[in-house]
Amino acid sequence: MSACFPVDNPAKADQSVRIGGLFSSLNIENHDDDFGKSFFQSNQENIWVITNVNSKLNCNNKQIIKKTASPLQDCTLKDAFVGGAYLFQKEANQWDVDTLFKPHQQQQRHNFGFAGQISENGRTLAISDPSDSAATKTEQACQGIITDQTTPNLKDCSAKWLADRTTGFQVGAVYIYEYNANQSSWVQTALIKPPIIRGLKNPLQNYLFGSSVAMNAAGNLLAIGAPSDSSNCQELLSANESDFRSKLQACLDNPNAHSSGALYIYEKNKQLKWSLTLVSISKKSNEFFSLHTKITTAGDAIAVASLRQLHILERVKSKWRQETIAISGSEVISSIDLSSDGLTLATGHINNNQDCKGITQDEKAPCLATKAAATGGAFVYNKTENGWEQQAFIKSDAPVIKEQFGQNVHLNQDGTQLAVGTDNSDTCIGTFYNRQACIAEAQQRQPNGGAVYVFQQTNNEWQPLAFLKAPQMSTLFGLAKYGSQGIQFEENSLLIFFKSKLKCELFTEETTTCFNKDAPERSGLLQFFLP
Numbered sequence: 103m104s105a106c107f108p109v110d111n112p113a114k115a116d117q118s119v120r121i122g123g124l125f126s127s128l129n130i131e132n133h134d135d136d137f138g139k140s141f142f143q144s145n146q147e148n149i150w151v152i153t154n155v156n157s158k159l160n161c162n163n164k165q166i167i168k169k170t171a172s173p174l175q176d177c178t179l180k181d182a183f184v185g186g187a188y189l190f191q192k193e194a195n196q197w198d199v200d201t202l203f204k205p206h207q208q209q210q211r212h213n214f215g216f217a218g219q220i221s222e223n224g225r226t227l228a229i230s231d232p233s234d235s236a237a238t239k240t241e242q243a244c245q246g247i248i249t250d251q252t253t254p255n256l257k258d259c260s261a262k263w264l265a266d267r268t269t270g271f272q273v274g275a276v277y278i279y280e281y282n283a284n285q286s287s288w289v290q291t292a293l294i295k296p297p298i299i300r301g302l303k304n305p306l307q308n309y310l311f312g313s314s315v316a317m318n319a320a321g322n323l324l325a326i327g328a329p330s331d332s333s334n335c336q337e338l339l340s341a342n343e344s345d346f347r348s349k350l351q352a353c354l355d356n357p358n359a360h361s362s363g364a365l366y367i368y369e370k371n372k373q374l375k376w377s378l379t380l381v382s383i384s385k386k387s388n389e390f391f392s393l394h395t396k397i398t399t400a401g402d403a404i405a406v407a408s409l410r411q412l413h414i415l416e417r418v419k420s421k422w423r424q425e426t427i428a429i430s431g432s433e434v435i436s437s438i439d440l441s442s443d444g445l446t447l448a449t450g451h452i453n454n455n456q457d458c459k460g461i462t463q464d465e466k467a468p469c470l471a472t473k474a475a476a477t478g479g480a481f482v483y484n485k486t487e488n489g490w491e492q493q494a495f496i497k498s499d500a501p502v503i504k505e506q507f508g509q510n511v512h513l514n515q516d517g518t519q520l521a522v523g524t525d526n527s528d529t530c531i532g533t534f535y536n537r538q539a540c541i542a543e544a545q546q547r548q549p550n551g552g553a554v555y556v557f558q559q560t561n562n563e564w565q566p567l568a569f570l571k572a573p574q575m576s577t578l579f580g581l582a583k584y585g586s587q588g589i590q591f592e593e594n595s596l597l598i599f600f601k602s603k604l605k606c607e608l609f610t611e612e613t614t615t616c617f618n619k620d621a622p623e624r625s626g627l628l629q630f631f632l633p
Contacts, residue, residue: 118633119533119568122595123197124613125152125190126604126626132158132179133622137188138599140217140587141627147224148192152627153215157186160208166279166288167202174202185214187229189288190609197609201288203279205231206260214277217314221321222399226370227279227288228324230312234275234295247368247376248293256293273299274311276326280374292376294368296328297350311366314394318401322370325404327392331364335383338424350381363391365406365415367422380422382415384408396440399515403444407435412449414490427490429481436506437523439513446517447483447490450508452525454479454497461557461564462495478507480522482564494564496557498524500537507555509581514591518559519567519632521589521596523580526553530571533630537569552579554589554598556632570630574617576602578625594632601625 127137137154160180161167167174187203205214211233218229244259246252278292296311314327335353339346367380384391386408394407404415412427412435429435429449437450453476478501482494498507510523528551530540537553551571558567572579579600580589588599604624606616613628 119570120631121573121613122629122631123609123611124604124606124616124626124628125150125197125597125609126607126616126624127154127157127188128159128174129605129607130159130174130177130179131624132156133624135625137625138627139625140215141590141597142219142587143590143592144220144222144224145593146222149220149224150190150197151187151218151220151227151229152190153185153187153218153229155185155213155215156183157215158183159186159204160184161202161204163206163208165204165206165290167204168287169198169200169202180208182209182211184208184210184212185216185231187215187218188608189227199608203227203229203277203288205234205277217312218276219315219317219324221317222319223321225281225283226317226321227281228276228315228317229279230274230276230315230326232274232310232312233272234312235273244293245295245299246297247378248295249291249375256290259293272308272310272330274309274313274328276312276315276324278324278376291374294324294326294376296331297366297378308361314392316395316397316404318397319399320401323397323401324368324370324376325395325397325406326366326368327363327395327406328366329363329390329393329408330361331383332360332362332387333364333383334385335364335381337382337385338422339381339383340422341377341379342421353383360387362386362389363393363408365392365395365404367404367415380415382406382413382424384411394435394438396438398440398444399442400444403440405438405440405447407438407449409434411435412438412447414447427483429483433479436508437511439511441513441517442515443517445485446513447485448511448513448520449481449483450478450511450522451480452476452478452506452508454508456497457501459497459499459501461497461566463492476504476506477501478505478509478524480508480511480520482520493562496520496522496555496564498537498555499566500541502526510588512587512589512591519591520557520559520564521580521591522555522557523589524553524555525581526551526571526579528553528571531573531575533568533570540569540571550577550581552577552581552600554580554596556596568632570596570598572600572602572628573613574602576600577623592629596630596632597627598630599625599627 136156161177189201213233214231308330310330311328365382391408433451506525554570556567605621
């Protein structure tokens, strides 16, 4: 497969791509927010959950605010970044906010909304806060799975959070919510934290539990990444083992691999009770295992990435097994994605420096021997009878040093379309057939402008589909770093994170009215309909 980017008529824009609307936060939010860096959807119920990690909106410690005539009457801007999450629901062909979620103890810094997932039926929701602390100064620590029935319970742990925040370490937590159909409202049913917290023995111990979150479509299997966990375990610990709890206690209580990382897998029974069923841990220091985590629709396969290694956890006949995928090159893995059926896998590598362009079968030929620093690249793998095989190596059609192609990668459900985010600095606006067309219109460079390439697989070959830029001058288009998504397919459309001078709020279908040079710079999500 040779380079195959079209270059005919480079100045022609792609008219087959159209913008469907723009999501943004409430105008009362602080302008330096990060609305849209992480988002996830339930297509079945027409629900989008869009988080705002840098929200300073304090709602007097109310955590679930249902939309009413005055839903935010108790909410005011404070100094601390606490985060939040907006649940949008589509009714009568119109998107509107249904519920606003906030963390407990909103007086202090959180990263609530860093990652999360919602079940396909729109009834189970998980939202993470990797910076959440823990009550470890008392005999009854807030660790493991906390509910209204545990000791301490949800209320106890929320009250203790502020006092123990002074310890300064980031443990992390994942909030679990269930939708109560009888009351038409959401209820928090659990707060999940690491099963054992070593704050008393090592007060500087970070976990960053919740840096990655993946949930199957049924909402009864949850994978939570803790890339800074320093536990000392064998690779897999299963709850099916008779001595599971004692082994878990021993390895979690004796760390010797700094920031090796761990993945915790939980399952929910019919009574909505969660339990820890599997722990996967790396023994290599500073590997940050579980930095990225993706799951199939059925929940029978999980892709887990560390800095330089890629693993697949697969469940066969109720038993989990783990294999390491041989990935090309030695560059840091900046992003991964897995198709819903688990047969296609994509990885992004912002530091790839191979001096080639377009789409090839591998990164060695026809690439030149010279290096192009941090132009970036993406790999696509297919699962075959012989295991995982590389299908394509993809780079920009006009690579630029430090462009960091591969900042984000996202596959559509069946793995036939791939979107790749890049730190593109061209100043063209709109949509184009390829980057050459954008270059023909660009007048100057704009650092961190961002762009998104879209590729289509036809007859087992990947071809470019579109090169997307914001419709008005913007920054960070498609660039949601540090574990967040920034790009995601929704059926035949693509949602992309960006920052620009915006004056609209929530959902606006006519996006031209949103961009205003006199408005403050804010973040949002643009929806593009693809051909």
